[in-house]
Amino acid sequence: MCGRYVLKRKDLEALLQHFGIRSLEEFHSRYNIAPTTIVPAIRTSAEGGREAVPLRWGLVPSWAKDPAGGARLCNARAEGIAAKPAFRHAFRKKRCLVPASGFYEWQTLGRTKLPWYFSRRDEQPFVFAGLWESWRSPAGTELETCSLITTDANPVVGQIHDRMPVILAGSGVEEWINPEHEEPEKLLPLLRPFPAEEMSGRPVNPQVNSVATEGPECLEPAPVLPAPGSEGPQLSLGFE
DNA sequence: CCAGACGTTGTT
DNA sequence: GTCTGG
DNA sequence: CCAGACGTTGTT
DNA sequence: GTCTGG
Numbered sequence: 001m002c003g004r005y006v007l008k009r010k011d012l013e014a015l016l017q018h019f020g021i022r023s024l025e026e027f028h029s030r031y032n033i034a035p036t037t038i039v040p041a042i043r044t045s046a047e048g049g050r051e052a053v054p055l056r057w058g059l060v061p062s063w064a065k066d067p068a069g070g071a072r073l074c075n076a077r078a079e080g081i082a083a084k085p086a087f088r089h090a091f092r093k094k095r096c097l098v099p100a101s102g103f104y105e106w107q108t109l110g111r112t113k114l115p116w117y118f119s120r121r122d123e124q125p126f127v128f129a130g131l132w133e134s135w136r137s138p139a140g141t142e143l144e145t146c147s148l149i150t151t152d153a154n155p156v157v158g159q160i161h162d163r164m165p166v167i168l169a170g171s172g173v174e175e176w177i178n179p180e181h182e183e184p185e186k187l188l189p190l191l192r193p194f195p196a197e198e199m200s201g202r203p204v205n206p207q208v209n210s211v212a213t214e215g216p217e218c219l220e221p222a223p224v225l226p227a228p229g230s231e232g233p234q235l236s237l238g239f240e
Numbered sequence: 241c242c243a244g245a246c247g248t249t250g251t252t
Numbered sequence: 253g254t255c256t257g258g
Numbered sequence: 259c260c261a262g263a264c265g266t267t268g269t270t
Numbered sequence: 271g272t273c274t275g276g
Contacts, residue, residue: 003250003259034276035259061247063253068274073248074259086247089253106259108251113260150249163250209260211276 002075002128002148002165004208005033005103006117006218011125012040015099019050031218033057034211035074041130041146043096044177055096059147060135061086067135067143076131078151078166078191082184087147090131092182096146097127097173104208105161105201115208116160117219118201129166129176129191154196167194 008029016023019042033039038054045051059073073086081087102119120126132146149166157164168176172190181187203222207213 005259032276036274036276059247061253063245064247072274075249077249080248084248085245085254104259115259147248161250211260 002103002105002150002163003035004115004211005128005165006031006101006119007033007040007099008101008125011101012099015042015125015127016052019052021050021052024052029216030214031216032208032211032214035072039098039146041096041098041132042127042177043094043132044179048179050177053144055132055144055146057148058145059086059090059131059133060143060145062089062133062135064135067137067145073147075150075165076147077163078149078188081131081149082188087131090133090147091184091187093179094132094134095176095187096130096132097168097177098130098146098148099125099127101125103128103165104204105157105164106209107160107203112206113209114203114206114222116201117204118157118164118199121198121200126167126169126194127173129168149191151191151193154193154199156196156199156201157193160201164193166191169194 009027012027013023027040035058037057039057040052041055042050042052057074060067076087081091102117104115104117107114107116129149130146131149132144135143135145150163151166153162153164168190175181176190205218205220205222208218
């Protein structure tokens with residue numbers, strides 16, 4: 001799954017430039033982005049161009065009664081999005097890209113959780129495949145939310161967790177937000193695990209566990225603390 | 241036809 | 253929004 | 259995703 | 271144990 005990620009300022013700017021979107025308001029690097037917070041996303045505008053928009057992470061279906069209580073939809077399994085009531089509409093009509101520098105997955109070690117940071121091996125920014133929705137309150141206020149699509153983990157991430165977010169690359173990026181595409185047969189093949197050879201991962205500062213830790217210290221290497229006899233974390237993944 | 245239900249994922 | 257049940 | 263909160267009633 | 275908040 002993917003319940004936390006990283007987006008550095010310069011990476012967002014590079015991506016916006018790539019899509020021909022001029023950088024909006026100032027964005028500061030965020031090293032511990034969590035569900036329920038506002039995240040930058042890219043989608044096709046009503047006019048057919050690209051736009052960057054703030055979305056709340058945690059999709060709320062348009063028909064939901066309460067946007068807070070049940071909104072735990074920060075991920076959507078690729079296998080089910082074409083049919084699940086909560087996602088099928090967004091899958092056809094409201095696809096988006098979510099810029100990122102890297103993401104976290106947790107390794108359970110006994111009673112503690114160790115966060116690992118995964119990114120492209122070349123440290124280039126990338127985009128997650130996302131869905132968004134619009135919810136209107138009884139008072140008429142509009143709330144736009146999003147969810148990140150997950151798929152099977154590749155062999156690198158798979159050492160830690162069996163799922164990972166879908167990372168789009170190449171022609172898949174444009175195809176995903178092309179509004180002319182609505183057929184699952186065309187879209188679902190884009191939702192594959194990112195190539196393991198192009199990814200790397202390493203254990204990082206356990207302070208990541210708390211959403212209050214938001215700075216670059218999140219990416220500090222995890223202290224090496226393998227107790228004798230217990231299996232400690234491997235130093236890194238993504239190497240031969 | 242209308243009323244009412246339906247949210248998802250993750251983990252052990 | 254869309255499907256199911258009555 | 260993880261961390262942290264969450265008591266409940268009856269009675270004065 | 272389970273729900274809420276970030």
